[in-house]
Amino acid sequence: MNLKRIIIAITVVLIGTGNINAQDMKTEVPKISDFPVGEENTGYAQYFTGKSWLAPLTTSKELNVPMSNVTFEPGCRNNWHSHTGGQLLIAVGGVGYYQERGKAARRLLPGDVVEIAPNVEHWHGAAPDSWFSHLAIACNPQTNQNTWLEVVNDEEYAEAVKDRNSKNGKDENRIELCKENYTQLFGGEALTGGGTDPEMMDILQKYIFGEVFRTGDLDIKTREMITCVSLAAMQQPPQLKSHAGAALNTGVTPIELREAIYQCAPIIGFPKVLNALGAINSTFTERGIKLPLEKQETVTEEDRLEKGLAIQKPLYGEAMKELLKDVPGGMGADVARFLTEVHFGDFQTRSGLNTQTRELLTFCVLTVIGAEPQLQSHLQANLKVGNSKETLTAAIIQCMPYIGFPAAIKVLDIIKKA
Template structure:
């Protein structure tokens, strides 16, 4: 199948309409966009359509390109992403992009849910209490990252680095990673896409390694970054790919 036929097939599956119509005020640019994303990017790697759309919605949430997020949130539901999966993908952006931007993205996907007749609020996915959120967060964090953050924050003036390390464990890992709706392996794959979008130099390598520890192959991680590429552009995508490429094969083998 050539890229034009593949583009049309994927576009219809996602949006229910027809690609490459030649209509609108900028049909030339739309043709470039559609053929590249749906005819070429979608042909790379072993990702299924639901995973591709979860990645795309994550990237668009980080970028705050909300009109496009609305279209792709509907497309995600169209290809089988469950509402709770989409919500969790957006929720977990919060530790990385902050609450205001996350609230903007939640507002968009909730609008899509209402339009699709999906009852709100969705089912609660919390699995921790005030008493055990730190403990359960640590149980996920430590096998993947050890005490890296606590060690790096140890000499922050005023001893407040201890607070930052505690926040990361209890909030990011305890409040977010422990939630239902997505497993930790999927969460880490999507978070690598968050960091790719942000060009987050210091965080890319540890999160690439955590993906490998959880059983995600380098090839799948590469395909996820390439799925980000048409939305974030080449520079941040190339940075994230170089991190994956540069991981010592011995480290990869030890992660299996």
């Protein structure tokens, strides 16, 4: 066991663990460590860019070791500042950064320890695309005082994180990238060599988290939503439950995740979606997220057809009505109406996800089930709502480890020829 792990293990024993108690706040805080999140850090908000949460962990006056868990939303960081007595930071969740004045920024992952000497000007915070938590321990507390300085402006922050923010850098070692992504998603450690089939897990993890995750410009939240809807379509509840937790860890809100699964219903059928909801609701319950979630419905019985048409017609025209007009018994008109009312009226009008995201996820689900004729029309719809061919390509590559090369390559050919 290395020094980092020893420090975290001792800290857990001394302090204990807690559950996130920020679920009732407007911002859903994902569980990225076993330490409590505490309350929104309003007392120090003037010294932070973005939102943070503070959970004091020690209270003993005899010990006099002030220690707190600080949680940052993606992109949040504190101002330049210094401590007359110095400070220790221990990263416990997500991905963050630490920078001293005049030096390059340091990327922080769970287990990393930062020793900050007295009076050294510095800042720390979350990566642009990840929540981040660290333990903050005040050194020499009898005389230690903070000196708050100017904000870390957007240009400074962008410069600090630019070398490691992009997952497309082909020069980054895929093993290190695999470990970083896996820890950010699941909070554990990749490539451990454990289990009954360590060779298979080694190949799988390097391929998915070390290579697929850096291909294309999708952010990590979108990648996890794509993975979740793919697993829902494939009816893989154990893996879906795990990736539901990973999605929350990347900043996907419970509403967004639920809407992504709801969106699958007209495509894969309601029974499969109910199974998928069982998996993600299990994760929500474990995280202390109160069910049912807030309603997102925006239509009524009277206007669901009208509002569905308002979305469907600009994207797809009346092609489906034409396709179904010769169905025996004249029932094609009923099917066309059902499609408009249910897929577009009941689901596409819901709040929680925008149309651009819904169309991208729909394209991925159609890819998973091999619905080639529908892929053609939904490809054009995606282009209309602003999803480029490059975005669609990256999305299909994200599906590739789950559906296999043949199915993915077939759809990549469709995108290429469009």
